[in-house]
Amino acid sequence: MPSKQVAWIEGEVTADLLINKLADEIVNAKIPDTKNRWEKVFEVNEDKWVTFKKTIVADTQGTYKHTDGKTYPVYKLPDLRELRSSYNDIPLVDEDGYVYETLGTSNTKSGKKIQVKEFVYKDTEGNDITLSVPGLPVVNIDDLDPSNTVGKKAYVLLQGKYELDGVTFTPGVEWNEYKIITQMPSDWNDLLSKAKWTTYYSGGYTTYVSAQLYKFGMVKYIANPVHHYDRTVVLKAVPDVPTGQTPNDYFVMLKHPIQQYNYLDVSYGKGFTGKNPVGNSADTYLLACDMSTVIPGKVPVVLDQKQAELQYNKWNNPDDTEKYTPPHEAWALDYDDKVEIKSPSSHFFYGADSIVSWVPNKKRRPDYWVEYNLSVSNDRVAIVIEGDPSPDMDAYYSSFAYIGKTIPFADYDHKGNFGITVGMGDLTKEKSSFLPADIKQDTNPNYSGWGRYTSNGMYSFSMLQTRSSVYFQAYYPAFITQLPKYDGVGTLPPELSKMVLEANGFQSSKWTKKYHASPIYLVHQFEGYRGYLDSVVAIEDHNLINKDELVVDTEEPKDPKNPAAGTWTEVYKFFRINTPVNFFKYSPNPTDCTIAILKEVY
Numbered sequence: 001m002p003s004k005q006v007a008w009i010e011g012e013v014t015a016d017l018l019i020n021k022l023a024d025e026i027v028n029a030k031i032p033d034t035k036n037r038w039e040k041v042f043e044v045n046e047d048k049w050v051t052f053k054k055t056i057v058a059d060t061q062g063t064y065k066h067t068d069g070k071t072y073p074v075y076k077l078p079d080l081r082e083l084r085s086s087y088n089d090i091p092l093v094d095e096d097g098y099v100y101e102t103l104g105t106s107n108t109k110s111g112k113k114i115q116v117k118e119f120v121y122k123d124t125e126g127n128d129i130t131l132s133v134p135g136l137p138v139v140n141i142d143d144l145d146p147s148n149t150v151g152k153k154a155y156v157l158l159q160g161k162y163e164l165d166g167v168t169f170t171p172g173v174e175w176n177e178y179k180i181i182t183q184m185p186s187d188w189n190d191l192l193s194k195a196k197w198t199t200y201y202s203g204g205y206t207t208y209v210s211a212q213l214y215k216f217g218m219v220k221y222i223a224n225p226v227h228h229y230d231r232t233v234v235l236k237a238v239p240d241v242p243t244g245q246t247p248n249d250y251f252v253m254l255k256h257p258i259q260q261y262n263y264l265d266v267s268y269g270k271g272f273t274g275k276n277p278v279g280n281s282a283d284t285y286l287l288a289c290d291m292s293t294v295i296p297g298k299v300p301v302v303l304d305q306k307q308a309e310l311q312y313n314k315w316n317n318p319d320d321t322e323k324y325t326p327p328h329e330a331w332a333l334d335y336d337d338k339v340e341i342k343s344p345s346s347h348f349f350y351g352a353d354s355i356v357s358w359v360p361n362k363k364r365r366p367d368y369w370v371e372y373n374l375s376v377s378n379d380r381v382a383i384v385i386e387g388d389p390s391p392d393m394d395a396y397y398s399s400f401a402y403i404g405k406t407i408p409f410a411d412y413d414h415k416g417n418f419g420i421t422v423g424m425g426d427l428t429k430e431k432s433s434f435l436p437a438d439i440k441q442d443t444n445p446n447y448s449g450w451g452r453y454t455s456n457g458m459y460s461f462s463m464l465q466t467r468s469s470v471y472f473q474a475y476y477p478a479f480i481t482q483l484p485k486y487d488g489v490g491t492l493p494p495e496l497s498k499m500v501l502e503a504n505g506f507q508s509s510k511w512t513k514k515y516h517a518s519p520i521y522l523v524h525q526f527e528g529y530r531g532y533l534d535s536v537v538a539i540e541d542h543n544l545i546n547k548d549e550l551v552v553d554t555e556e557p558k559d560p561k562n563p564a565a566g567t568w569t570e571v572y573k574f575f576r577i578n579t580p581v582n583f584f585k586y587s588p589n590p591t592d593c594t595i596a597i598l599k600e601v602y
């Protein structure tokens with residue numbers, strides 16, 4: 001048989017589900033005469049989650065919210081047990097532990113006093129409880145009883161927090177919540193209302209007592225920027241190898257960047273392992289945060305500190321079996337046990353944003369249609385995708401990708417013989433959100449991690465390994481072609497201008513009545529020619545109609561012993577590729593050549 005059999009699949013899907021549909025079509029493709037060995041090993045839909053960090057807000061003013069709906073400041077009672085006059089050192093605390101308010105310079109007692117040592121109260125079970133006064137947190141609450149001339153009542157508080165049930169109270173000094181223990185005895189309500197008392201005057205010096213506002217280090221949970229995971233599918237490929245050789249596993253990752261409907265990201269490598277998420281990601285923010293602020297990459301607003309604490313404790317408890325666990329991916333490591341053997345992401349475009357002034361929403365929608373054409377064998381997948389044009393009828397691409405093994409010139413070239421190339425959109429922020437610097441090796445370290453000639457998989461063909469086992473190096477296409485016009489690429493020397501074909505002349509050969517195509521060879525700057533793409537050919541984009549089918553009579557008999565069985569026929573489908581960035585741009589014919597892909601053999 002002249003070529004391996006392939007499965008040909010055509011269809012369309014909305015942009016938001018493109019990678020899932022492509023993956024399903026590949027792994028479910030019915031490849032004639034063999035079992036499909038493509039396998040889906042990982043699939044996770046877009047997800048987002050929130051984590052929190054614990055901080056301490058120093059010098060937080062304590063505040064107590066009473067049942068009357070009002071918020072009151074919290075005070076901390078001073079240690080006055082050894083209070084003496086500031087002038088002549090006279091003790092001002094009586095034997096029962098009281099300090100008295102005095103009036104004027106005569107030290108006349110007003111009749112009001114405060115207990116500064118300790119007092120006893122009965123708890124809810126009738127037990128006597130002794131409280132030491134120094135350091136007690138207290139609050140002065142409005143009292144509407146007309147017999148209360150001060151208009152306030154002072155209460156002792158217990159600092160802590162109410163748990164999520166709203167009933168259980170846990171003592172602690174980090175939370176700005178309080179529970180009333182008992183009423184403060186004597187006249188502390190009067191002192192707190194006046195802010196300070198005079199307790200003694202002598203020698204021109206006045207001794208005052210007061211209670212300071214209570215300030216402390218309050219725990220506060222704040223959210224980290226919202227984490228997100230892109231919609232992702234990973235496929236495993238096991239290409240054919242000669243009898244006696246061990247087949248190699250390769251992994252291809254398709255990612256759909258969040259809120260992006262112009263392209264998908266393709267990367268590949270060795271030894272992928274992945275874990276699906278566990279639990280509900282919304283639990284991490286649903287009750288704790290303002291939902292309108294939960295935006296990937298942004299810091300959400302925390303509305304409920306208790307829910308934030310709950311999620312913080314869950315996240316940091318390795319034994320919690322009910323917490324959300326995000327998806328995880330990992331790849332085999334290079335010999336340094338640090339660097340993952342995974343290619344840089346290549347941006348596979350199928351649409352562009354509009355740039356005309358009269359289109360109000362210039363961004364692509366998630367529900368616009370993308371057409372796909374797939375040629376699938378166990379060795380490789382050739383893909384052409386095309387998104388519906390935007391309302392200006394101009395912002396779309398017909399984009400080609402090749403993923404998989406190439407046909408080598410050396411019989412032993414199978415380990416590391418796996419690669420990708422994809423078509424990319426305009427390098428303008430308005431159309432694609434990318435500039436040239438974003439994909440060049442010398443300006444973006446993501447595309448130089450494997451040396452000077454690291455491939456980005458867009459300008460070139462990225463191959464997993466060279467013969468020297470260097471990863472993800474750039475290979476360039478070479479093929480038989482006539483002289484291109486080089487529109488937009490460069491200027492031809494005048495001596496060569498006559499060799500350019502006439503625009504309206506050339507169709508099929510007048511001699512053979514056939515169109516002539518060329519294998520697409522791959523050449524490396526150091527290694528030279530390595531092989532060629534499997535069942536994909538370069539053909540002059542000249543007087544052919546997009547999606548024309550090209551029939552090749554191979555003249556190879558189906559059964560040499562039975563001439564009546566006929567010869568094998570190959571059918572290639574022609575596509576006019578229009579992506580501004582693709583590996584043909586670094587080829588002998590960067591403007592006029594395009595692609596034909598094997599559709600069937602019969």
